Amino acid sequence: MKQRTGRSSTSARPVLIDLDAFHNTGQGARVESETADEARGILSPAVADLTPGDEGAVITSVETYALAVPLSRPLQDATAALTAWTVPVVEIRTADGRVGTGISGLHCGAELLTQVIDRYYAPALLGAGSDDILGTWKRLYWLPTHWIGRGGVVHMALSMVDIALWDLAAQRAGLPLWRLLGGSADDIETYNTDGGWLNLGLAEVIRDLHALVDRGWRRVKIKVGKPDWREDADRVRAVRQAVGAGVTLMCDANQRWDLSTAMRMLPVLTEVGMDWVEEPVHADDVPAHRRLQAAGPADIAAGESLYSYHAFANFIAADALRVIQVDVTRVAGVTEWLQVARHAAANGLRIVPHAGDMMQVHQHLAGTVLSDTPPLLEFIPWTQDAFEQRSVVRDGYLQRPHAPGASTTVAARARERWQIRGVGATTTRD
Numbered sequence: 456m457k458q459r460t461g462r463s464s465t466s467a468r469p470v471l472i473d474l475d476a477f478h479n480t481g482q483g484a485r486v487e488s489e490t491a492d493e494a495r496g497i498l499s500p501a502v503a504d505l506t507p508g509d510e511g512a513v514i515t516s517v518e519t520y521a522l523a524v525p526l527s528r529p530l531q532d533a534t535a536a537l538t539a540w541t542v543p544v545v546e547i548r549t550a551d552g553r554v555g556t557g558i559s560g561l562h563c564g565a566e567l568l569t570q571v572i573d574r575y576y577a578p579a580l581l582g583a584g585s586d587d588i589l590g591t592w593k594r595l596y597w598l599p600t601h602w603i604g605r606g607g608v609v610h611m612a613l614s615m616v617d618i619a620l621w622d623l624a625a626q627r628a629g630l631p632l633w634r635l636l637g638g639s640a641d642d643i644e645t646y647n648t649d650g651g652w653l654n655l656g657l658a659e660v661i662r663d664l665h666a667l668v669d670r671g672w673r674r675v676k677i678k679v680g681k682p683d684w685r686e687d688a689d690r691v692r693a694v695r696q697a698v699g700a701g702v703t704l705m706c707d708a709n710q711r712w713d714l715s716t717a718m719r720m721l722p723v724l725t726e727v728g729m730d731w732v733e734e735p736v737h738a739d740d741v742p743a744h745r746r747l748q749a750a751g752p753a754d755i756a757a758g759e760s761l762y763s764y765h766a767f768a769n770f771i772a773a774d775a776l777r778v779i780q781v782d783v784t785r786v787a788g789v790t791e792w793l794q795v796a797r798h799a800a801a802n803g804l805r806i807v808p809h810a811g812d813m814m815q816v817h818q819h820l821a822g823t824v825l826s827d828t829p830p831l832l833e834f835i836p837w838t839q840d841a842f843e844q845r846s847v848v849r850d851g852y853l854q855r856p857h858a859p860g861a862s863t864t865v866a867a868r869a870r871e872r873w874q875i876r877g878v879g880a881t882t883t884r885d
C-alpha cells in the first residue's frame with residue numbers, strides 16, 4: 456500500500472510513505488515501524504477477512520484534498536468571522552472506474568479531517584467493497600479512533616467516507632441519491648440564511664432581506680447574539696416591521712446567550728412571531744433547551760453542533776427541541792443522518808437540516824423519511840461554483856437533481872483555483 460502526501464496543484468515533490476510500516480497488513484501480522492505500536496480494532500475486521508462482494512465495487516484508491524472557497528463578502532455570526540468556506544474532499548475510486556466523492560464543510564481544520572482518512576480509514580478501505588455501506592460504517596466507527604472522536608474531527612471524517620460510498624451506490628444504481636433513498640420528485644421549499652449576518656448594519660440586513668423576498672423566498676433567517684441583548688431586541692423588531700407579517704422569520708444566536716438572556720428574549724421573539732430560535736444557548740445544554748422549549752411558543756432549533764444519533768436522541772427524549780437541524784457533515788454521513796431523521800419524524804418533529812455541505816448532499820436527503828411536515832432546506836449559495844452540478848432553486852424552491860449520484864463531484868476548475876496547498880494524500884493498493 457502506498458501513499459503520496461501533500462498532493463496539490465502547487466505542491467513540491469510528493470513524499471512516499473509505506474503504510475504497511477504503520478498498519479496491520481490484514482494477514483494478522485504486525486509490522487514493526489519507527490512509530491509507537493498502535494491498537495487494533497477488535498470489532499473492525501481486517502479487509503482480508505471480509506466476505507468478497509462485487510469485484511467492480513472494490514475500492515482501489517482513496518484521495519483527499521481540500522478547497523478554500525472564497526465568500527463574496529466577509530461575514531460574521533455571534534461566534535465566527537469568515538472570508539472563505541473550507542471544503543475537505545475524499546474521492547474513493549473503485550475497480551469499475553467509478554469515483555465517489557464525499558465532502559464536509561468547515562471554518563478551519565481541513566487537514567485534520569483528511570489526516571484521519573489518510574492515516575486510519577484508507578488502509579481499512581482499500582480492497583474492501585464500496586457497496587457494503589453499513590458494514591464499512593461500523594468497521595471505521597469501531598477502529599481505535601473511536602476513543603478519540605465519537606464526535607468532531609473523527610466523526611466528520613467518517614461522514615466524508617460515508618457520503619462518498621452513497622454517491623457510488625447511487626451512481627451504480629444509475630439514480631440520483633434522493634431517488635435511491637425513496638424520495639419523491641416534488642420541488643422542496645428552501646429558506647435563505649444569507650441575508651441576516653451579524654456584521655451587517657440594520658439597513659443592509661433589511662435591504663438584503665427585501666432582495667431575497669423579491670427573488671421568491673418566503674422564509675428568511677437572521678443572526679442574533681449581539682453583546683447587549685437589547686440590541687438584538689431592537690434589531691428583530693425593526694426587521695419584522697420592514698419585511699412585514701407575510702414573511703416567515705427565524706433567528707440564530709449561535710450559542711451566544713445564556714439561559715437568563717434567552718429567557719429575556721423569548722417574549723420579544725414571540726412578539727415578532729419568530730418561527731424558531733436556533734442554538735439559543737450552549738449546544739450541549741439539554742436542560743436549558745428544555746426550559747426554553749417549555750416556555751415557548753417559538754420552536755427551539757438545534758443540530759449543527761450535535762454529532763451523533765445519541766446526542767439527538769437525548770434532546771428528543773427531553774422534549775428540548777422541535778426543529779431538528781441534523782447535518783450530514785456533522786453526524787457520520789447519510790447513514791446516521793437517516794437514523795436521526797427517522798427518529799425525529801417518528802416523534803413528530805420538524806427536520807430542517809443545517810447545511811454544512813451548502814445543501815449539496817441535503818438536496819437529496821430532504822423528504823426521504825416519513826414525516827408529518829413538508830421538507831424544508833437551508834439555502835446558502837457559497838459553494839455553488841465548486842461542484843459540477845449546481846443546485847437549481849427557483850422562487851425559493853429546489854428542483855431535485857437528475858444526474859446519478861449525490862451531486863458531490865468537484866468541478867476541475869474549482870480544484871485548480873481553490874485547492875489548499877499541502878493538504879491531503881492519495882493512497883493506493885500496491
Ligand code: MG
Nearest residue numbers: 707733734759
Ligand atoms: Mg446556525
